[in-house]
Amino acid sequence: MIDVFPAAERHSADLGWLRSHPSYSFGAYNDPARTGFSVMRVCNDDYLAPGRGFGAHPHSDMEIVSIVLNGLIRHEDNMGNSVVSSFGEVQRMSAGTGVIHTEFNASEETELRLLQLWFMPKERGLAPSYEASSFDVDKLHNALLPVVSSHELENTASIGQDMTIYLSKLEQGEELAYPVETGRKQFIYLIEGVLEVNGVKLEIGDTAQIDAADELAFAAVTPAFFMLIDLP
Amino acid sequence: MKQTFQVKHAVGGRMFFDSNKLDVPYTVEALERGWRFTVNLPQGPVLEDLLANKNELNVFIFQEYADQPTLKTWYYVKDGPVEYDADKGSLTIVTDSRIEYFPHEYSV
Numbered sequence: 278m279i280d281v282f283p284a285a286e287r288h289s290a291d292l293g294w295l296r297s298h299p300s301y302s303f304g305a306y307n308d309p310a311r312t313g314f315s316v317m318r319v320c321n322d323d324y325l326a327p328g329r330g331f332g333a334h335p336h337s338d339m340e341i342v343s344i345v346l347n348g349l350i351r352h353e354d355n356m357g358n359s360v361v362s363s364f365g366e367v368q369r370m371s372a373g374t375g376v377i378h379t380e381f382n383a384s385e386e387t388e389l390r391l392l393q394l395w396f397m398p399k400e401r402g403l404a405p406s407y408e409a410s411s412f413d414v415d416k417l418h419n420a421l422l423p424v425v426s427s428h429e430l431e432n433t434a435s436i437g438q439d440m441t442i443y444l445s446k447l448e449q450g451e452e453l454a455y456p457v458e459t460g461r462k463q464f465i466y467l468i469e470g471v472l473e474v475n476g477v478k479l480e481i482g483d484t485a486q487i488d489a490a491d492e493l494a495f496a497a498v499t500p501a502f503f504m505l506i507d508l509p
Numbered sequence: 510m511k512q513t514f515q516v517k518h519a520v521g522g523r524m525f526f527d528s529n530k531l532d533v534p535y536t537v538e539a540l541e542r543g544w545r546f547t548v549n550l551p552q553g554p555v556l557e558d559l560l561a562n563k564n565e566l567n568v569f570i571f572q573e574y575a576d577q578p579t580l581k582t583w584y585y586v587k588d589g590p591v592e593y594d595a596d597k598g599s600l601t602i603v604t605d606s607r608i609e610y611f612p613h614e615y616s617v
Contacts, residue, residue, distance in 0.1 A: 304521030318520055333612040335567060335583040337519065353615050355608065375585045375608050379615045395520070402587055 278489060279475060282311075284482025294329035298322040300466070300484045314486045315462045315508035316438055319395035322466075322482070324388055330381030336372035340396040340436050342425050343368040343380065344444070344504070346468065348389035354378035358407045366411045367424050369434035371398065373405040392466070392504065398437045399427075410434040417446040421453060421505060443505040447472070447497035455493040455505065462508045463487040470501030479503075513571040514548070516602065518562050525559040525566070526550065526600075537570065544584060546602040556593065556600070563591035568604055582609045 288306045290297045297303075300320040302312050312318070318339070330351075343350060345362050352368055353359045355377040362368055370376060382389035412432045416422045426433045426441040433441075447453060447470075457463065465474060465485040472479045473496040479485060487493065493505075514528040514535050526548065528535060535548035546568060550556050559566070568584040584604035591602050 302520070304523055306521075307523060333581075333610060333615045334522075335608065337567075337585050338587075339519070355610060374587070374606060375583065377583070377608055377610045377615075 278487070279477045280486040280488075281477060281479065282484045282486070284480065287482065287484075294326040296324040298482065314464055316397045316440065317394070317464055317506065317508060318397060319393060320464070320466060320484065321393040322390070322468075323393055324390050325382040327382055327387060327389075328385045331379060333377055333379050335375055335377050336370070337375045338398055338401045339372045340398050340438050341370045341372060342392075342394040342396070342434070342436070342442065343370075344392040344394070344424070344442075346390040346392060348387045348391075349383035350389055350391055351381045351383035352378065352407075352409075354407060356405060356407055358409075360407075360409045362409055365414045366409060367434050369408045369410070369425055369436055371403065371406045371437045373398075373403040376405040376407075392468075394442070394506075396436070396438050396440065399439060400437065403437065408434045412444075417444055417502075419445075419447055419451050419453070421445045421455060439509045441507045443507070445495070445501075445503055445505065447495060447501045447503070449497050449500050451497050453495040455495070457490050457492055458507075460509075463490065463493060464506040464508060466504045468502040468504060470503075471498035472496070472501040472503055473498060511573045513569075513573070514546070515567075515569040515571070516559065517567045517569070518558075519565040519567045522567070523558075525555055525562075540603070543606065544604045546584075546600075546604065548600050549598050550593075550600045551598060552593075552595065559600075560591065560593060563589060566591065566602065568602060578611050578613050580609060580611060582607055 421443040467479045516526040533549045538545045566586045570582045572580045584607045587605040
């Protein structure tokens with residue numbers, strides 16, 4: 278079953294320095310019918326003004342992935358990490374028993390766009406950790422490229438949950454197939470373009486929650502940039 | 510020194526309790542392992558929301574000084590317990606560990 282949540286029905290928040298498009302309840306936006314999917318709790322498509330960001334704050338027992346789509350993000354935390362990431366790089370923070378961090382737009386000129394993704398961990402109470410990884414953006418071309426995974430894959434960040442995040446840029450008219458393991462669920466977020474998934478059309482900003490599919494067939498109606506997450 | 514006690518939802522920071530907004534008694538007690546917070550709260554939708562999210566709470570104590578930077582202390586709620594005694598109108602939150610931090614020490 279494919280459950281599409283159109284971008285037009287999605288909540289939006291504009292704080293001036295932050296424009297946020299959460300697919301699930303987040304902060305003051307609290308819809309009991311939309312609190313997550315499988316182990317996924319947060320999918321925010323955020324735009325941060327130059328030089329602005331999220332000040333020091335804590336997290337615990339959450340796997341937090343930041344995927345930069347445009348601009349530069351600066352991460353700092355109380356574990357001593359200070360990392361600037363751009364498109365082609367991914368951050369994974371396992372909050373475990375607690376971490377204090379900041380996330381800021383590292384540019385004074387360019388808006389930052391990032392996907393902020395939160396997942397419940399497989400195990401609570403672990404030591405916190407942070408990892409930044411990079412991938413070859415050319416390999417997104419007409420392929421599903423894993424960028425975060427609990428499986429040990431080259432050029433992917435690890436994560437404390439049984440899951441894999443893929444990114445793909447599909448040319449207009451191109452198709453891809455993704456075989457589904459029995460019992461798994463999938464989440465799709467369309468970052469750019471128009472995409473069909475098993476014949477169901479998604480437009481920019483739409484999400485799809487998929488349960489009990491045998492295979493996913495992707496077809497790009499226009500050039501499409503999308504994220505696929507394979508979940509338990 | 511001004512002290513503030515806050516309880517927020519860990520997903521996005523929705524506020525459940527802020528001692529600046531609701532002037533009610535609260536206590537913080539050090540345990541052999543962790544800390545116990547007790548606060549008198551009336552029943553209502555905010556308390557129900559808090560209890561429905563008792564596994565996803567951020568508990569804070571802020572200490573603001575006139576002549577030095579604000580110290581924030583965040584408490585980790587692992588297994589709690591987080592309980593409400595309706596007869597006493599008292600909410601108890603048991604926390605597991607804590608991290609103290611000065612926000613100004615992080616660059617922007």
